[in-house]
Amino acid sequence: MRALGWWLLLVGSLRLASVWFGFFNIWALRVAVFSKTQMTDVHGRTFGIWTLLTCTLCFFCAFNLENKPLYTVTFLSFVYAFGHFLTEYLIYHTMAASNLTTVSIFAGTSILWMLLEWNAHQPRRTVKTE
Template sequence: MKALGWWLMLVGSLRLASVWFGFFDIWALRLAVFSSTSMTEVHGRTFGVWTLLTCTLCFVCAFNLENKPLYLVTFLSFIYAFGHFLTEYLFYHTMALSNLTTVGIFAGTSIIWMLLQWNAHQQSFKRQQQQQRQQQQQSYFLKQIFVQGNGKIGRVWRARWISH
């Protein structure tokens, strides 16, 4: 797994804690995120479901970095989350600066890293596809030698190909 994949796994794991707080410990969620406002249990559960979705995106994307639509949606989830928390701090005044800083570190790092790696995994995936096509072509070629050879040479070539 690539370093970005490990990072997304870490972020997804940390988001799981927020999911727990949203569903089962609204007081801790209020303290950790929305420290300047009151919250109801409905708000907590809504936050938990939304965070569970973004957590799922992180985990699935970590294992599928070459999937461009999934990569884009995961990237956008960081943009939306950071934008949401930024507006909560700037306009609604429901967050403390320290809480926004924590969110900003994780979201900002993820946004920048994913931007820097935007095409890197796609190119890696294309190389893998090319290698698979070459292997399929070589396999087909060697099968033809075996079928047409009907002799010792065809069997030797096929045996060498299979053993590698």
């Protein structure tokens, strides 16, 4: 497995911890991620299922880096997640800067790394000459 695959497994595993908080420890999610909101149990479960989906994408993509549609969807999941949390911080002021920093490290690294290796995992095409 290539380094990017290992990275995606790590990020997926960390996202899996967030799934736990969304479903079973909403108080920790309120404190650790969203600093100024009244998060209900429904919000926590929605966050949990959304995070479970992105976690699943990371795991599948880690083992299938050559699958361009899956790679693209996984890449976009990082872009969307980062955009969401950036919006929460800049516009709605529901996140602390320290929480955004953590998200930025993982999402930013993933976005940059996946962009740098955008075509690196595609099978090489051979040209037949006659």
